[in-house]
Amino acid sequence: AVAQQFSQSATAAVGGDLGWLRSEQLSPDLGKVVAQLRPGELSPPIRTGAGYYLMLVLDRRNGRSGSSAEEVMLHLVQVVFPLPPQATEAMRRAALTEAQNTRNTAKNCAEMLKIGKEKGSSQLSSEGHLRANQIAPAVRAIVAGLEVGQPSQPIAQKNGVGVIMVCDKAAPDTTLPSRDEVADRLARQRAETLARRYMRDLRRAAFVDVRV
Secondary structure, three states, rough: HHHHOOOOOOOOOHOOOOOOHHHHOOOOHHHHHOOOOOOOOOOEEEEEEHHHHHHHHOOOOOOOOOOHHHEEEEEEEEEEOOOOOOHHHHHHHHHHHHHHHHHHHHHOOOHHHHHHHHHOOEEEEEEEEHHHHHHHHHHHHHOOOOOOOOOOOOOEEOOOEEEEEEEEOOOOOOOOOOOOHHHHHHHHHHHHHHHHHHHHHHHHHHHOOOOO
């Protein structure tokens, strides 16, 4: 490889491969150029205080923003036992009892939907997979402490009494580097630093004989 033949960098032995890096880990001179490169694109020569660089972007990958709790994917099912706008206290107690019985009986989402349908609930919903931050804050606070297959306590709503069950939870893909990748990156950075110090010391100790 060209890097192995001509490069004075500490990464020359591995073909100049720097591994996975965040843009802020590069010097400003290099980071500014690399940010404009597409995968497979080679930069023009970049002049820096340490010499000239050629940068080739092999691939890009993006980490997720936001907290992992907000990025969790949730599949929810909800059964609501409706109440009329002017519901009496007896109606509210009856709806609460139905919701509690559904909660005590259902062992999974399919059972909860089936029981709700059998009991005459006109509001059954399977929300599919949603990120936690796409769910209303009040509902998110309720489901945050639920395990998969665990129904919530009966929830008093404007239009009735409901029960929510978490059918599935999927952790976010954080795309963090592995332990080996981090160790390799740190080793290369240390080697690069030592190489720069060595070149600096050579320049300081160099004797130039100029003859005319």
